[in-house]
Amino acid sequence: MKIIERAKAPTPKFFKWLRTIGLGLAAVGGAILTAPIALPTLLTSLGGYFAVAGGILSGVSQVTVEDKKEKPHEAS
Structure with a gap:
C-alpha cells in the first residue's frame, strides 16, 4: 500500500483520537x-x-489503517 493510499484510507477510532x-x-x-x-x-x-511531538503523533496516526486481511485459522 502506497503512502497516498494509506493517508486516504479510513483511520481507526483510537488513532483519530x-x-x-x-x-x-x-x-x-x-x-x-x-x-x-x-x-x-x-x-x-x-x-x-x-x-514536534504533536506533529509526529498526528502524522503517524493519520497513516495508520486497519489490517483487513483475515488471519488463517489454525488447524485444531
Missing part, C-alpha cells in the same frame, strides 16, 4: 513559540518539544 491530541499539542507548542512576549527559556523549549 490520538491525531486530535497531536494536533492540540502542536497548536499549543506553536502558540508558545510565537508568543508576542518574552518567555522563559524552559517554556520556549517545551513549546518546541510540544510542536
Whole structure:
C-alpha cells in the first residue's frame, strides 16, 4: 500500500483520537513559540518539544489503517 493510499484510507477510532491530541499539542507548542512576549527559556523549549511531538503523533496516526486481511485459522 502506497503512502497516498494509506493517508486516504479510513483511520481507526483510537488513532483519530490520538491525531486530535497531536494536533492540540502542536497548536499549543506553536502558540508558545510565537508568543508576542518574552518567555522563559524552559517554556520556549517545551513549546518546541510540544510542536514536534504533536506533529509526529498526528502524522503517524493519520497513516495508520486497519489490517483487513483475515488471519488463517489454525488447524485444531
